[in-house]
Amino acid sequence: MDELLRINNLKTHFFTKKGVVPAVDGVSISVPQSSVIGVVGESGCGKSMTAMSIMQLVQKPGRIIDGSIELEGEDLLKYSGDNMRNIRGNKISMIFQEPMTALNPVYTVGRQVTEAIRIHHHDIDKEEAKKMALDIFNAVGIPEPDRRFNSYPHQLSGGLRQRVMIGMAMVCNPRLMIADEPTTALDVTIEAQILFLMKKLQEERGTSILLITHNLGVVAEICDYVYVMYAGKVMEQANTFELFKNTSHQYTEGLMKSIPKITAEKERLYNIKGVVPNLMKLPKGCRFCPRCEKAMPRCFMEEPPLYKVKTVVENAGEHYARCFLCESSEVMNDD
Amino acid sequence: MMTKQIGDTLIRTVDLVKEFEISGGDFFGRNKPRVHATSNVNIQINKGETYALVGESGCGKSTLGRLMLKLIEPTSGHVEFEGININELPSEEMREIRKKMQIIFQDPYASLNPRMNVYDIIAEPLVTHHVCKTKDETKERVKELMERVGIRPEFINRYPHQFSGGQRQRIGIARALALQPQLIICDEPVSALDVSIQSQILNLLHDLQEEFNLTYLFISHDLSVVRYISDRVCVMFLGKVCEIGNTEDIFGNPLHPYTKFLIDAVPKPDPFLRKENKQLLHGDIPSPVNPPTGCRFHTRCPYAKDICSEIEPEMKNVDNKQVACHLI
Numbered sequence: 203m204d205e206l207l208r209i210n211n212l213k214t215h216f217f218t219k220k221g222v223v224p225a226v227d228g229v230s231i232s233v234p235q236s237s238v239i240g241v242v243g244e245s246g247c248g249k250s251m252t253a254m255s256i257m258q259l260v261q262k263p264g265r266i267i268d269g270s271i272e273l274e275g276e277d278l279l280k281y282s283g284d285n286m287r288n289i290r291g292n293k294i295s296m297i298f299q300e301p302m303t304a305l306n307p308v309y310t311v312g313r314q315v316t317e318a319i320r321i322h323h324h325d326i327d328k329e330e331a332k333k334m335a336l337d338i339f340n341a342v343g344i345p346e347p348d349r350r351f352n353s354y355p356h357q358l359s360g361g362l363r364q365r366v367m368i369g370m371a372m373v374c375n376p377r378l379m380i381a382d383e384p385t386t387a388l389d390v391t392i393e394a395q396i397l398f399l400m401k402k403l404q405e406e407r408g409t410s411i412l413l414i415t416h417n418l419g420v421v422a423e424i425c426d427y428v429y430v431m432y433a434g435k436v437m438e439q440a441n442t443f444e445l446f447k448n449t450s451h452q453y454t455e456g457l458m459k460s461i462p463k464i465t466a467e468k469e470r471l472y473n474i475k476g477v478v479p480n481l482m483k484l485p486k487g488c489r490f491c492p493r494c495e496k497a498m499p500r501c502f503m504e505e506p507p508l509y510k511v512k513t514v515v516e517n518a519g520e521h522y523a524r525c526f527l528c529e530s531s532e533v534m535n536d537d
Numbered sequence: 538m539m540t541k542q543i544g545d546t547l548i549r550t551v552d553l554v555k556e557f558e559i560s561g562g563d564f565f566g567r568n569k570p571r572v573h574a575t576s577n578v579n580i581q582i583n584k585g586e587t588y589a590l591v592g593e594s595g596c597g598k599s600t601l602g603r604l605m606l607k608l609i610e611p612t613s614g615h616v617e618f619e620g621i622n623i624n625e626l627p628s629e630e631m632r633e634i635r636k637k638m639q640i641i642f643q644d645p646y647a648s649l650n651p652r653m654n655v656y657d658i659i660a661e662p663l664v665t666h667h668v669c670k671t672k673d674e675t676k677e678r679v680k681e682l683m684e685r686v687g688i689r690p691e692f693i694n695r696y697p698h699q700f701s702g703g704q705r706q707r708i709g710i711a712r713a714l715a716l717q718p719q720l721i722i723c724d725e726p727v728s729a730l731d732v733s734i735q736s737q738i739l740n741l742l743h744d745l746q747e748e749f750n751l752t753y754l755f756i757s758h759d760l761s762v763v764r765y766i767s768d769r770v771c772v773m774f775l776g777k778v779c780e781i782g783n784t785e786d787i788f789g790n791p792l793h794p795y796t797k798f799l800i801d802a803v804p805k806p807d808p809f810l811r812k813e814n815k816q817l818l819h820g821d822i823p824s825p826v827n828p829p830t831g832c833r834f835h836t837r838c839p840y841a842k843d844i845c846s847e848i849e850p851e852m853k854n855v856d857n858k859q860v861a862c863h864l865i
Binding site: 389391394456457474 | 732764
């Protein structure tokens, strides 16, 4: 499969008065054409900052200090100002968790969607933009698009607002849509609708989706390939089926055992002891070792690279885990 | 795992109705629109059990929790705690009953006063209800509670902002435990927490229940959590009870179409269970200001018949469960 986006050894650090916070610390992610790639992790693991870095929306005191982000072979980090503005919303678009804060409350949703069109395509007049907006409203399943076109965000339900956001993100036919916790604020029956819609749009239009979430259920439901992040680094990456069948990193394992399963018997829930480390005082060696049950003396001394794991699921592609327990001959060249 | 003793009814609601007036209406302030938050809810919770209230936003689950604590007064109907109608009690007697019921809130950032330190927060109920005689005794009790919920007692003078979300939720739990209540209403206690912290809090709640023989009313929209922690489940939709039953029966053999869709909609953390043609519920949750006539679910229900839009279904006892649906 052709590669659409390639993030190589990305480092986004925050230079605060108290010290340097390595929010994203050498992350490499590859998004193939027409695929759904998941990034999972708990709060503070750097998943949202990775997304903001791709869009170059990192605010001060944060800065991308190293690495490259290539979209179809072009390094986005060389772009600035106007060039990047042509990419944002046009080739790469983004949807956020809380659709109420992401939409402007004083403009109708129709106006906000047509604005996105007319910023990127100056030759499209108002009438045509309105037609495109109504088409996209239809495509994202908004009932009565004519009436909704003139609604203000507060007049819509949470699910409809998220549909408007997705419509706005899709209206310029982007190559990549970044979805940062798109269903976290929604009710379950609405969440299922939105996930189904995203998958449908991805299949019909060939747009790739980079889905950022803390919910392994959402990942299992729609992602093709998954990156598990912890404290600014990718800990494990694999095909979704492979990741669940052949979980290789202790952190991923812990996450999976912590979630109560709707399908399973009642037993005491597993918990990962301790808390996420302070990024300013990261432990030496493996970042996860203070919380890991299988930590060895070596884990406290040196940081493991990403080791290639032998896959158990057929056609799973490559599976890597940042853990000495997976040590074998092949190492991914990541730093 | 379960070594709980489940006893007689601790609290029950009788035809509980709560309507909130909202702005609007005519020039004289008449005919204001009303939000129908709960309509004729009859539930009973037994001593020692974990009773879960589930449903999507606007179904009235939090309103019901607040009504049971008498934090708000019902429009009609009443709540009985140990057989006493608490809506007719004079306020002094109500104070005694309030000691027996406590609440844990969803957002541990909003539910702790940032200007109070841990000691003040946990001691507040003890001071208000004159439980401890001396200050030293209060301090001892606070330390004991902190230890019980897994916060180091040396942190007694720290402020909420110095703790993580999970630790704050533990402080909220210690405050709820301070008066040795019988009933704790847990209003979405883990939905603001990360999964690894969520499991710690769920295990803590489970241990405390066994130790102090607590009764929980567990309000949640997360069905996986509910399946894990509860003994009985009540599914609500738009202010009405759809189905009540034992957790195993509800999840193993849901009868009400809404319960089925709700369980089916939860993203399962197992890609091998992916369904290609998952049946989805269409449309949005109707407005509680103008709830649909008849069965409130009929506008979204794929099996709805004519009768569903005309007549409100009664609660029926079927297979060990109570269900409100014409089709069963």
